[in-house]
Amino acid sequence: MGFDTSRSNVAYNDLVIVFMGHDSMLPVTVKQGEITQTKFGALKHNELVGHEFGAKFNCTKGWVYILQPTPELWTTTLPHRTQILYAPDIAMITFQLELKPGSVVCESGTGSGSLSHAIIRTVAPTGHLHTVEFNQDRYEKAGVEFENHGLSKNVTIYHRDVINDGFPVENAADAVFLDIPRPDEALPQAAKALKSSGGRICSFSPCIEQTQRFCALLRRPGSGFRDVETIEIVRKSHNVKRVNIPVADIGLGNPEVKQHVLSDKGPLNYAYETGDDLAIGHVIVRTNQEAGKPCKPPKRQKVENVDSQESNSEASGNVQQKKGPEDKGYTAPSATKFGYSFRTCIAPKEIYGHTGYLTFASYCPEVCLDLDWCQ
Amino acid sequence: MNDYITLGESVILKKGDVLKAVKLLPKKLIVFERMRFVPDNAEGALFGSTFKIDRGGLVLVNQEEVNQEKNAVTQSGQDNRGIVDTHGDSQTLKRECILQMKEEGQSGEQIIGNLVNNSSTFTGKTKFSQTKYVKKKQKKYSSYIQIHKPTARLICKLYINREPAKILNMNLDSISQIVTATNIRQGSKVVVLETCSGMLLALIMERLGLEGCVVNLHVGETPSNLFALSHLNLSEDKWKLINSFPLSQLGPLIAGHPLPSDPLLNAEVEVKDPEMIYSLTHEQDVVVVEEKANLMSQDGNDEPDKDTTSFVNGKRKRHYLTDSEKLAVKIERRKKRHEQKEFAYNCLQKGQMDAIIMACRFHPTPIFMSLMGSLAPSKPFAIYHEYQEPLMELFVQLSVSNSAINLQLCETFMRNYQVLSERTHPHVMMSTGRGYLLTGTKVNKELPSTNKSD
Known part of the structure; x- marks a missing residue:
């Protein structure tokens, strides 16, 4: 058991996700007397029972979080037996197939069960997933997983080749999903499984040639399919970081030069107003007295400067020192004393730039009209 | 689950890639993509059905009719070596002619057929280019719409x-x-x-x-x-x-x-004074x-504020409420x-x-x-x-x-x-x-x- 969201405490035979860090999660089935080794030491299953989901748990060498599994967490932690579908594609598939509680879905192949778990979640408790897998080993392992995860009520797995043997249901499915090497050859089987009153189909193919053959068949007059659409999704996950970049010395050491460059007519008359835009970043100033200690430049410096003419004479350019006690350490910019600090989103150097092409269509044999000319 | 179009419910209209959500009300005119029609004839048809707009109403169409209106393209070119940019002169049908055809009640498909026949460059285009041309014209002239179940x-x-x-x-x-x-x-x-x-x-x-x-x-x-x-x-x-x-x-x-x-x-019981009722019912309320x-x-959108409209035997009835009734509704x-x-x-x-x-x-x-x-x-x-x-x-x-x-x-x-x-x-x-x-x-x-x- 484990995907039941109604309980808030761990019980025996639950699947739990042990969270040790962003990239290190571990799926664990809680069994009497068992111990799982993590990088934070031993995790004794008996002690886990009764533990609140989402709370810290002490292992021998540190603590971890024990999370209730969701199909999305399962996707990031499941044992790979095949290439799997990831969250952005899964989200788009469940959305475009219009899945909801009560939907009947056919899937081929089951693979590692990544998408299957998300489908079952969405169609439960009244709907059903009929999933077909032609590999004996994958069929058996996925079947055991469904059973162990307490999902059997809403899923049936079949060991068969969809192209030769078809789906186990006829005129019963609201949606069909195909992730097989030759989706075009399974299209007649998919059409047979779909309800004649209407349904949706999706095929996932990493390569464009399969997608082309599949689309051509969907568009053939009399196929019963229409509104064919092919899309591709790439998700970029950002890391929020504070970055500090140095400000180069352009020779402002001489007070007279500095005054000239920073004056209202100089090119840098705007430069030290950055304090007003702290959301993007701010200038860190190091003074001689407090080396290494950042302090913000005074706000609205320039405006005040323009307002009070007389102060112009004693300060260098736009930057002044006589504002208040906290501004005491603030001095005019110079190369070694300045850095520009800001918060930014850093994209990983490499991402999944391509997973597959998703082709969607509606099946409506009773009312499907071929309105496209010249095809 | 209802698979059939019912008056009184919301549906999604579709023409080409354009969608619109409307509530189908008996005898109520719908304006969609420069077409005007009343939805009454759609009642009872399967969701996803295609309709043709004909004299302000909807006509369910089937595949044969669509096929009949198709122009079989017989001749096409190999590439664009023979295509000369004619700056719009290739179409011999003038704007007035098209408007006249519309007035005569010709369907969008007939107009597209005429446009194709009167285009001097059409047959020289490649098959792909022809498809693109017709699709573009369909977007403008087609009089087919589909009615979908709202999801x-x-x-x-x-x-x-x-x-x-x-x-x-x-x-x-x-x-x-x-x-x-x-x-x-x-x-x-x-x-x-x-x-x-x-x-x-x-x-x-x-x-x-x-x-x-x-x-x-x-x-x-x-x-x-x-x-x-x-x-x-x-x-x-x-x-x-x-x-x-x-x-x-x-x-x-x-x-x-x-x-x-x-x-x-809390005030519910005490309010008896008509002026009080008036002020309570007319205060800003969404x-x-x-x-x-x-x-x-x-x-x-002609409904006066807060009066209710109901359907009795498919006909709209409007009840004008008295102030005290309005207050009751509001409470x-x-x-x-x-x-x-x-x-x-x-x-x-x-x-x-x-x-x-x-x-x-x-x-x-x-x-x-x-x-x-x-x-x-x-x-x-x-x-x-x-x-x-x-x-x-x-x-x-x-x-x-x-x-x-x-x-x-x-x-x-x-x-x-x-x-x-x-x-x-x-x-x-x-x-x-x-x-x-x-x-x-x-x-x-x-x-x-x-x-x-x-």
């Missing part, structure tokens, strides 16, 4: 294409990820703050099935409009799953203040969402709203909600940090924002607070493809600037006392 998918697509600003420029990828990342399923208890005309709520309601609970946060005293949601033809029972709660009560809730009672509800639904998407409404508020208050206070979803134009950090207490540990949340910077701030706040893990700030790139034989390539135009999504899981930062550490 969250079509409603989302409609808003994305027609009103992106009303849904914070969200695209399908963000919308779809929001409901999977938050593990929405039948029975989920969800806190929702959206300023997307109810589009997100529509999808959430579809995924909740028959049970669950939505705490719908809104700005101001009354729930904001939920036009998109109103197209789903939700039953009374499903509307009851939505409990609106004003954001302005969030602070008092956290401080432990009880929900203020509604003075109008109609409840269900009633708004009736008014929306109609071209002529009833307020009562309902107050009950919803109380229910939502308890939901938020218990701290056992299953998910938080936010997609609003407001600064998300103060709202979300205040809502965290209502979420049970180990439960997911998703916050969409048009801009990256507010989510960056929230990301940092959440990491510093140690109350959430698995934080991900994402941007999704989605590309549509034209997949046709010998003509496969990404669409020339692609959508960008479609916002950012922050997802994560709430955790309990305290070490539970029950956990004996070795």
Whole structure:
């Protein structure tokens, strides 16, 4: 058991996700007397029972979080037996197939069960997933997983080749999903499984040639399919970081030069107003007295400067020192004393730039009209 | 599940790629893509059926008719070596001729046929180019429309294409990820703050099935409009799953203040004076969402405020209410709203909600940090924002607070493809600037006392 969201405490035979860090999660089935080794030491299953989901748990060498599994967490932690579908594609598939509680879905192949778990979640408790897998080993392992995860009520797995043997249901499915090497050859089987009153189909193919053959068949007059659409999704996950970049010395050491460059007519008359835009970043100033200690430049410096003419004479350019006690350490910019600090989103150097092409269509044999000319 | 078109319900009209949601009312004129018609003849047809607009009405069409109107293209060129840019002179049909054809009642398809026959360059074009030409003309002249069953998918697509600003420029990828990342399923208890005309709520309601609970946060005293949601033809029972709660009560809730009672509800018994009744009924009050639904998407919005319209034997009847009746209606409404508020208050206070979803134009950090207490540990949340910077701030706040893990700030790139034989390539135009999504899981930062550490 484990995907039941109604309980808030761990019980025996639950699947739990042990969270040790962003990239290190571990799926664990809680069994009497068992111990799982993590990088934070031993995790004794008996002690886990009764533990609140989402709370810290002490292992021998540190603590971890024990999370209730969701199909999305399962996707990031499941044992790979095949290439799997990831969250952005899964989200788009469940959305475009219009899945909801009560939907009947056919899937081929089951693979590692990544998408299957998300489908079952969405169609439960009244709907059903009929999933077909032609590999004996994958069929058996996925079947055991469904059973162990307490999902059997809403899923049936079949060991068969969809192209030769078809789906186990006829005129019963609201949606069909195909992730097989030759989706075009399974299209007649998919059409047979779909309800004649209407349904949706999706095929996932990493390569464009399969997608082309599949689309051509969907568009053939009399196929019963229409509104064919092919899309591709790439998700970029950002890391929020504070970055500090140095400000180069352009020779402002001489007070007279500095005054000239920073004056209202100089090119840098705007430069030290950055304090007003702290959301993007701010200038860190190091003074001689407090080396290494950042302090913000005074706000609205320039405006005040323009307002009070007389102060112009004693300060260098736009930057002044006589504002208040906290501004005491603030001095005019110079190369070694300045850095520009800001918060930014850093994209990983490499991402999944391509997973597959998703082709969607509606099946409506009773009312499907071929309105496209010249095809 | 009803597979047939019924008058009195909302449907989605489709012509080419253009979608529109309307409520089909008997004898009520619908204007869609420069076509005018009454929907009465659509009643009883299967959803997804194709209709032809004929003399202001709808005619169900079948495949043979469409085939008959097709022009079989016999001749085409090899490439564009013979094509000379004629600057519009290749079409010998003049604008006046086309207008005349329309007046004579020729169908869009006949006009397209004439355009093809009178184009001097058409036969010299390649087959692909011919297809493109006809498709372009179809977009303009076709008189076929389809009537679809309203689903969250079509409603989302409609808003994305027609009103992106009303849904914070969200695209399908963000919308779809929001409901999977938050593990929405039948029975989920969800806190929702959206300023997307109810589009997100529509999808959430579809995924909740028959049970669950939505705490719908809104700005101001009354729930904001939920036009998109109103197209789903939700039953009374499903509307009851939505409990609106004003954001302005969030602070008092956290401080432990009880929900203020509604003075109008207490005054119910005493109000007898007609002037008092008048002033109470005419004070600014927003109609409840269900009633708004009736008014929306109609071209002529002629309903006087707060009078109710009902259907009796397919005919519209309007009841003009007296002031005291209006007051009774208003009190009833307020009562309902107050009950919803109380229910939502308890939901938020218990701290056992299953998910938080936010997609609003407001600064998300103060709202979300205040809502965290209502979420049970180990439960997911998703916050969409048009801009990256507010989510960056929230990301940092959440990491510093140690109350959430698995934080991900994402941007999704989605590309549509034209997949046709010998003509496969990404669409020339692609959508960008479609916002950012922050997802994560709430955790309990305290070490539970029950956990004996070795």
